Amino acid sequence: MNGQTATAKINSAFLGYFPTWCPGCGNFGIWSSLKTAFNKLQLEPDKMAVIFGIGCSGNMNDFLWANSFHALHGRAIPTAVGVKIANHKLPVIVIAGDGDTYGEGGNHLLHAARGNHDITVIVHDNRVYGLTTGQVAPTASKGAKSKSTPQGLIEVPVNPLALALTQGATFVAQGFSQDLVHLTDLIMSGINHRGFSLINVFQPCVTFNPANGYAFYRERVYKLAGDYDRSNLRLALDKSLELEDKIPIGIVYKTERPVYTDFLNQLKEKALVEEDITNRDLNKFIAEFI
Amino acid sequence: MIDFTVKIGGEAGFGIMTTGLFLGKIATRSGYHAFEYSEYPSLIRGGHNVIEVRISDEEVHSQGQGVDLLLCLNKETADLHGHEVREGGVIVFDNEKTDESKLMKPDRNIHYVHIPFSRILRENSLPMVMLNNIALGVLMHLIGADMEILNTLIAETFARKGEEIITKNREAATLGMNEAKKNFKIDILHKLEKKSVISPKLYITGNEVIGLGAIRAGCQFYCAYPMTPSSAILHYLASKAEKAGIVVKHAEDEISVINMALGASWAGARSMVATSGGGFALMVEAVSLSGMTETPIVIVMGQRPGPATGMPTWTEQGDLHFVIRSGHGEFPKIVLAPGDVGEAYKLTVEAFNLADRYQTPVLIMADKYLQEGHQSVEKFEIQSRFDRDRIDRGKLLSQEELLKITSYKRYLITDDGISSRALPGMKQSLHQANSYEHGEDGHTTEDAGERVKQVDKRNRKEATYLSNDFRLPEVFGAKEPPLTVVSWGSMKGPILQAMKESGGSFNYVHFSRLWPLDFGKLKEFLGRFGKFLLIENNSTGQLGQLLTMATGIEFPQKLLKYSGRPVYPHEIMVKIKELL
Numbered sequence: 001m002n003g004q005t006a007t008a009k010i011n012s013a014f015l016g017y018f019p020t021w022c023p024g025c026g027n028f029g030i031w032s033s034l035k036t037a038f039n040k041l042q043l044e045p046d047k048m049a050v051i052f053g054i055g056c057s058g059n060m061n062d063f064l065w066a067n068s069f070h071a072l073h074g075r076a077i078p079t080a081v082g083v084k085i086a087n088h089k090l091p092v093i094v095i096a097g098d099g100d101t102y103g104e105g106g107n108h109l110l111h112a113a114r115g116n117h118d119i120t121v122i123v124h125d126n127r128v129y130g131l132t133t134g135q136v137a138p139t140a141s142k143g144a145k146s147k148s149t150p151q152g153l154i155e156v157p158v159n160p161l162a163l164a165l166t167q168g169a170t171f172v173a174q175g176f177s178q179d180l181v182h183l184t185d186l187i188m189s190g191i192n193h194r195g196f197s198l199i200n201v202f203q204p205c206v207t208f209n210p211a212n213g214y215a216f217y218r219e220r221v222y223k224l225a226g227d228y229d230r231s232n233l234r235l236a237l238d239k240s241l242e243l244e245d246k247i248p249i250g251i252v253y254k255t256e257r258p259v260y261t262d263f264l265n266q267l268k269e270k271a272l273v274e275e276d277i278t279n280r281d282l283n284k285f286i287a288e289f290i
Numbered sequence: 291m292i293d294f295t296v297k298i299g300g301e302a303g304f305g306i307m308t309t310g311l312f313l314g315k316i317a318t319r320s321g322y323h324a325f326e327y328s329e330y331p332s333l334i335r336g337g338h339n340v341i342e343v344r345i346s347d348e349e350v351h352s353q354g355q356g357v358d359l360l361l362c363l364n365k366e367t368a369d370l371h372g373h374e375v376r377e378g379g380v381i382v383f384d385n386e387k388t389d390e391s392k393l394m395k396p397d398r399n400i401h402y403v404h405i406p407f408s409r410i411l412r413e414n415s416l417p418m419v420m421l422n423n424i425a426l427g428v429l430m431h432l433i434g435a436d437m438e439i440l441n442t443l444i445a446e447t448f449a450r451k452g453e454e455i456i457t458k459n460r461e462a463a464t465l466g467m468n469e470a471k472k473n474f475k476i477d478i479l480h481k482l483e484k485k486s487v488i489s490p491k492l493y494i495t496g497n498e499v500i501g502l503g504a505i506r507a508g509c510q511f512y513c514a515y516p517m518t519p520s521s522a523i524l525h526y527l528a529s530k531a532e533k534a535g536i537v538v539k540h541a542e543d544e545i546s547v548i549n550m551a552l553g554a555s556w557a558g559a560r561s562m563v564a565t566s567g568g569g570f571a572l573m574v575e576a577v578s579l580s581g582m583t584e585t586p587i588v589i590v591m592g593q594r595p596g597p598a599t600g601m602p603t604w605t606e607q608g609d610l611h612f613v614i615r616s617g618h619g620e621f622p623k624i625v626l627a628p629g630d631v632g633e634a635y636k637l638t639v640e641a642f643n644l645a646d647r648y649q650t651p652v653l654i655m656a657d658k659y660l661q662e663g664h665q666s667v668e669k670f671e672i673q674s675r676f677d678r679d680r681i682d683r684g685k686l687l688s689q690e691e692l693l694k695i696t697s698y699k700r701y702l703i704t705d706d707g708i709s710s711r712a713l714p715g716m717k718q719s720l721h722q723a724n725s726y727e728h729g730e731d732g733h734t735t736e737d738a739g740e741r742v743k744q745v746d747k748r749n750r751k752e753a754t755y756l757s758n759d760f761r762l763p764e765v766f767g768a769k770e771p772p773l774t775v776v777s778w779g780s781m782k783g784p785i786l787q788a789m790k791e792s793g794g795s796f797n798y799v800h801f802s803r804l805w806p807l808d809f810g811k812l813k814e815f816l817g818r819f820g821k822f823l824l825i826e827n828n829s830t831g832q833l834g835q836l837l838t839m840a841t842g843i844e845f846p847q848k849l850l851k852y853s854g855r856p857v858y859p860h861e862i863m864v865k866i867k868e869l870l
């Protein structure tokens with residue numbers, strides 16, 4: 001078998017409808033890398049859970065066929081945390097937008113990172129709200145003009161990597177949707193990582209944000225060197241501050257810390273959903289009320 | 291017949307609530323019934339707390355009017371509640387805290403008993419935490435209860451702290467007991483003699499009994515953000531989590547709470563959340579998500595007076611319409627409202643079954659009055675139920691059943707509106723739960739035909755509920771009285787108490803299933819009664835409005851209370867006298 005047919009075959013395992021994204025949208029690259037990563041990891045579509053946010057990014061629910069929950073705008077992370085607690089044996093992946101993750105649901109990101117919930121959060125960073133046709137996202141640059149900021153954005157952008165790093169995320173990475181091979185590796189590492197993983201992916205929105213298109217990122221991104229010490233939090237924080245002229249991609253930080261469910265004795269033997277709940281004995285609970 | 295009320299007041303932090311709890315348990319362990327009602331401000335220290343325990347040898351459904359024994363641990367108790375003491379009653383005070391000359395009313399037949407609580411603490415170098423033991427000792431004498439029961443309770447409570455602590459607590463109680471004997475000459479107020487035959491009772495709050503129900507129902511994931519009056523469910527379940535096999539999560543906000551619970555439920559865990567109006571407002575978008583994705587969830591909505599932050603530690607039934615109409619879009623939801631702790635247990639277990647059966651949100655409406663007060667209930671009543679309780683997971687597929695289905699469709703169009711559920715992780719379970727409108731396989735759709743089919747399918751669940759699980763309201767009391775009281779939820783207690791005390795001049799139609807309602811059956815049912823009196827703990831008569839909408843029947847006679855306090859039986863009796 002030559003390489004091409006092999007790819008076509010394995011990718012079909014997760015193939016849903018053909019995407020409705022605008023031609024040239026950065027989402028295609030992420031979609032492709034995800035399918036390749038899932039296949040290489042030999043994930044089975046019915047033995048995993050993908051939680052989608054609401055946005056052009058979240059619309060991937062129909063193009064990527066795996067067990068999935070298309071959640072509310074901003075709420076994919078708590079939904080995923082709930083799934084993971086209920087069945088910690090399932091790989092749980094979040095696909096969401098920058099508006100989803102850093103705006104509407106910003107609070108959830110901080111707390112999921114603190115808890116080191118073992119989920120992989122992939123954020124489509126296009127600096128814009130795509131689905132609602134072009135308002136600024138929290139990642140937009142100061143001064144960015146959009147439908148909601150015709151005079152230019154007053155706020156400075158959020159710093160996703162710094163946020164995740166300072167709140168306790170144990171895997172923080174950045175990718176570029178045009179570099180499929182590199183992104184596939186990042187996604188695989190994120191899923192393989194035991195703990196909370198954030199992968200911020202630059203995803204050009206060719207329709208509503210041409211200013212931050214492919215060329216913009218190509219000129220600025222650079223891969224972290226092979227000898228980069230990804231276990232060093234201070235170094236990672238330094239890297240996270242490189243936001244405009246030179247922008248790092250790769251694994252910015254990775255450390256080991258027990259995950260949330262490790263601390264739950266109830267889950268030592270079985271996943272929560274595997275427990276028999278039909279015959280709990282209340283006698284041992286009522287004595288204290290007599 | 292024994293039926294008396296003890297009211298204990300003091301500063302928050304004095305252990306007033308523990309004193310009340312012990313007193314209630316002493317009563318139930320002596321073979322009596324007890325009902326507790328507390329009032330406290332939304333402050334942690336310095337505020338004025340009072341707790342009332344009504345003790346009776348017959349079943350007691352609510353607090354009453356008047357106090358037989360007022361124990362004042364601060365000045366405010368004497369000032370604010372002195373006038374509530376009935377003729378022949380007792381006021382216990384500490385003259386270091388209370389102005390004796392002002393307290394004593396020579397024209398009233400009241401026994402004033404001075405107990406120098408502050409001096410006892412000082413002279414015995416006892417810390418403040420011992421105050422409630424001294425107070426209990428005093429009470430034990432005044433109500434003629436068995437000191438052994440108190441000693442046992444102390445031993446049970448401090449079992450883990452060791453013998454020395456137990457002895458210290460008991461000694462403090464004895465000091466109080468002896469002081470009361472010295473200062474209260476006319477023997478005792480009531481004789482709470484231990485009955486020869488005692489049927490064991492639980493003395494339990496609505497919050498605790500909802501927790502018990504959740505454990506029995508197989509709740510696996512409980513998620514919450516603290517909010518009065520529902521916080522104690524979180525505390526109770528958190529303390530039992532490991533023993534019960536439940537994961538309890540205090541999440542960052544109510545939005546996260548309900549979305550986590552829906553994630554867990556989709557993955558197969560029976561899930562429950564609890565909050566109050568403000569927190570529920572934050573959850574509402576996800577109530578709709580539960581309806582759309584057909585993901586079961588049980589939501590406890592503990593009401594308190596609103597709007598906004600309102601009066602956090604007081605009671606009201608102001609959220610009925612909000613809850614019934616919660617969630618954008620049209621989808622079925624089930625709303626239950628228990629009237630007492632027995633019903634709260636039963637309906638909690640049932641809520642989980644209904645949520646699984648109908649794959650839609652089930653709400654349990656309660657309030658501060660029901661959730662935070664202890665009530666005695668026969669142990670047998672709860673126990674006999676939980677022996678019979680069955681877990682019904684509805685159309686949740688087992689792995690074997692799923693394998694027999696050739697092409698599984700999560701949102702398959704069915705006659706009863708309910709489609710089979712597979713869980714992620716099962717072989718051949720491939721599906722998506724979709725917050726967008728979707729076709730049978732879960733894929734997003736905007737097709738007019740598919741849209742209508744899915745809306746109709748979801749709506750059919752309501753019809754299925756109405757034919758399988760709808761129950762007409764329960765009727766209490768005489769068959770054909772001149773007047774029928776209509777109410778819901780926790781007002782059951784004061785209404786039944788009024789019925790008992792007034793010798794049955796009315797009957798009571800109790801709504802504990804508030805939505806969906808079978809309009810036709812209800813109209814026929816209500817048509818059988820004559821004159822109505824609507825009683826609600828809110829200012830607009832929300833149940834009345836709902837019933838008028840459903841049946842056209844109007845409720846011109848109303849007793850509405852919205853001061854943050856529950857309705858009292860005597861208020862009901864006064865109103866009924868007026869009407870008859």
Ligand SMILES: Cc1ncc(C[n+]2csc(CCOP(=O)(O)OP(=O)(O)O)c2C)c(N)n1
Nearest residue numbers: 054055056057073097098099100129130131
């Ligand atoms: C509660 C709520 N508010 C607003 C919306 C409308 N809405 C849908 S997607 C979206 C923003 C999408 O931006 P982003 O998350 O960055 O995703 P993208 O479309 O760029 O992939 C908004 C505001 C919604 N669906 N829900």
Ligand code: SF4
Nearest residue numbers: 022025056130205206
């Ligand atoms: S609007 Fe932007 S993000 Fe959305 S599909 Fe088109 S290019 Fe992609």
